[in-house]
Amino acid sequence: MKNYFSFLLLLFLPFGCNDTNGNKAIEKTINDSSSLYLIKAQRKGAKSSEKLKYFKKSLNVLKNQQNDSITRGKLFELTKDLYKNNFENDFLNSANLLAKLSLKSKDSFHLAQAYRIKGNYYKNLINPDSAFIYYTESEKILKKLKNKEGLSFILINKSIIQFDAGDYTGADRTLNNAYLISKKNNEIDNLYATSVMMGLTSLETKDYDKAIQYFNNGLNIISKTNSLLGQFNRETCLNNIGLSYQRKGNYSKSIEYFSSGLKNKSIKNDDPELYSLLLDNLGFSYLKVGDLDKAYKLILEALKIREELNYPNLIVLSKVHLSEYYRQIKDTSSSKRFITEALSLAKKEKTLRDYLPALKQASLIDTKNASSYSKEYIRLSDSIRNIEILSQEKFARIQLETDEIIEEKGKLEEKNRTLLYVFLGVMVVVSLLFIVRAQRARTRELVYKQAQQKANEDIYNLLISQQNIIDESRTEEKKKIARDLHDGVLGRMFGARLNLDSLNGKTDEESIKKRLGYLEELKNIEQDIREISHDLNREKQVLINNFVSIVSNLLEEQNASHEAELVHYIDNTxxxxxxxxxxxxxxxRMLQESLQNINKYAKATQINVEFKKIEENLVLTILDNGEGFDVNKKNKGIGVQNMISRTHECNGIIDISSIKGTGTSIIITIPIETKKEIIET
Structure with a gap:
């Protein structure tokens, strides 16, 4: 018979807790389009189709927004509104999206709320298994967060599912937890609902004194609070207390409470279902104390209301009571008629719990078939008990499986973390080995380059030393030639000049012949001087072109060994x-280093090299049309550092400019420091 009173409790259960996580609720910002749509949907007088249109628009906006706490808070508000307005498909879409976003961002609070709302949804669909699973998930998250807001509401709903399935022990355990939390948080609504549910559970387990105690506790809560928890909560408690006394057999006390509940005349119009309950229960109590006239009127009035409201289960109960009334006044045919109608209706509606009292009454009236009714009653009672036992085991299994899934998930996460740490460790070790190996290779390369540079310097120094020896030899040769000119050519010229002077003024044939001879001698001297001059000229050119020759060889080797076209110019001044x-x-060395860098990195197709004299400076310009590089990079290569160092060694200036994709320009300006000239004496 619990279906006749448990539904009253559900009328007074709130939808849920505030959207809070120990902080202030997220406020809507009216400048956000999703909030604007939500406000439009919540306007008074808005049609259902109009509400749904704005709810959908708000949901579409939130789908495309960033996954942050504000978005999830608004999505939670939207989900609640969709639930309240019975838009089932859109509610599920919104609730699933909230759960998905909360899982992704590890927002445990909103994930718990999403599970809680889905639990409400499946409970209303009379899908207790799914509802129980979602309530359990939400409960575990809130307990882990140590957030008691809304936890009592979840526990109350879980207890209702357990209660309806006949798991009274599980329901009582759940309700005790809910009561402690509600009392600690001073949640009046939940405290009242918990007291009533605990009373209903005690009523089903036939602990009538405890049931009366819990219902009276509910009455005390109503009397102490200024705000009304529900319109007829007091009358509901009075009905439940009267029902407890009725089950206990104290009918006079039950009549007192049922009558007290009926004193509120507004119940008849505002809550006819509760009114019919009070009438029928009061009529049955009068029936038990022998006041048959009052009993008949009350039960008949209750039946009429129930038939108008079309409540099959309550109609069955009224007809069972009317059958009992006719049995007591010895009208067997009417009694049989009503009990037959009650059995038929209970069987049609497949309400097993309504079928039981009808079978019990039928066994009392139809003595001929009493045995078959009793057997059916026992069979059905056992069947219901088995279902209740299976339900208890099922909920225990769901709870256990949920715990096992959570435990398995924790182990899997731990295993994944371990694998991740191992992978990261291996990657670090491999990276370190690679870095060490690369550094060693780079070090070997640098050592090799330094050795190569040293060898090149030694070779060039040998060339220069050889050139110095050649210079010294040529200087000696010059001195020798100077002596030869001084002692030979000049002496001959001086003698020829004196002889010619002595022949001036003489016109005889012999003098003319001598004069011609001396002129021929002067021609020979002139030829000797010309030849000496030519020799000296060639020697100087060779001397001058020695460095140029070395540079030219380098540039020719560059052209021969690489694809880039090289154009060079050496100022002959x-x-x-x-x-x-x-x-x-x-x-x-700087020219050599620049060409090496171009060959390695620049990927150039054109190279220009120029040696110019500008004022008292020697200017080396090297241009390429390659890829270029970042000249502002802090860590410059060793080659560039060497070029800068060599320039500073020569008291010069180096200008390196480069733009990625357009090439590189290197201009080296070094002041000309002339060698100390040899002063001849």
């Missing part, structure tokens, strides 16, 4: 013999 060897070496 540069007096290379007056430039010191250190400057030449550094200039050669």
């Amino acid at each position: 540069i007096q290379w013999d007056k430039i010191n060897n250190t400057t030449k070496i550094n200039m050669y």
Whole structure:
């Protein structure tokens, strides 16, 4: 018979807790389109189709917004509104989206709320298994968060599912937890609902004194609070207390409470279902104390209301009571008629719990078939008990499986974390080994380059030393030639000049012949001087072109070995013999380093090299049309650092400019420091 009173409790259960996580609720911002649509949907007088249109628009906006706490808070508000307005499909879409976003962002609070709302949804669909699973999931999350807001509401709903399935022990355990939380948080609504549910549970387990105690506790809560929890909560408690006394056999006390409940005349119009309950229960109590006239009127009035409301289960109960009335006044035919109608209706509606009292009454009236009714009653009672036992086991299994899934999930997460740490550790070790190996290779390469540079420097120094020896030899040769000119050619010229002077003024044939002879001698001297001059000229050119030759060889080798086209120009006004060897070496090395860098990195197709004399400076310009590089990079290569160092060694200036994709320009300007000239004496 619990279906006749448990539904009253559901009328007073709130939808749920506030959207809070220990902080203030998320406020809607009216400048957000999703909130604007939500406000339009919540307007008074809005049609159902109009509400749904704005709810859908709000949901579409939220789908495309960033997954943050504000979006999830608004989505939670929207989900609640869709639930309240019975838009089932859109509610499920919104609730599933809220759960998905909450899982993704690890928002445990909103995930718990999503599960809680889905639990409400499936409970109303009379799908207790799904409802129980979602309530359990929500309960576990809120307990883990140590957030008691809304937890009592979830526990109350879980207890209702357990209660309806006949799991009274499980329901009582759940309700005790809900009561403690509601009392601690001073949740008046939930405290009242918990007291009533605990009373109903005690009523079903036939602990009538405890049931009366819990219902009276509910009455005390109503009397102490200024706000009304529900319109007829007091009358509901009075009905339940009267029902407890009726089950206990104290009919006079039950009549007192049922009558007290009926004193509120507004129940008849505002809550006819509760009114019919009070009438029928009062009529049955009068029936038990022998006041048959009052009993008949009350039960008949209750039946009429129930038939108008079309409540089959309550109609069955009224007809069972009327059958009992006719049995007591010895009208067997009417008694049989009403009990037959009650059995038929209970069987048609497949309400087993309504069928039981009808079978019990039928066994009392139809003595001929009493045995078959009793057997059917026992069979059905056992069947219901088995179903209740199976339900208890089922909910225990769901709870256990949920715990096992959570435990398995925890183990899997731990295993994944371990694998991740191992993978990261291996990656770190491999990376370190790669870095060490790469660093060693780079070090070997640098050592090799340094050795190569040293060898090249030694070779060039040998070339320069050889050139110095050649210069010294040529200087000696010059001195020798100077002596030969002084002692030979000049002496002959002086003698020829004196002889010609002595022949001036003489016109005889012999004098003329001598004069012609001396003129021929002067021609020979002139030829000797010309030849000496030519020899000296060639020697100077060779001397001058020695550095140029080395540079030219380098440039020719570049052209021969690489695809880039190289164009070079060497200013012929540069007096290379007056430039010191250190400057030449550094200039050669910087040119060599630049060409190496171009070949390695630039991917150039055109290279220009120029040696120019600008005022008192020697300027080396190297241009390429390659990929370029970032000249502002802090860590410059060792080659570039060497070029800068060599330039500073020569008291010069180096300008390196480069733009990625357009090539590189290197301009080296070094002041000309002439070698100390040899002063002849």
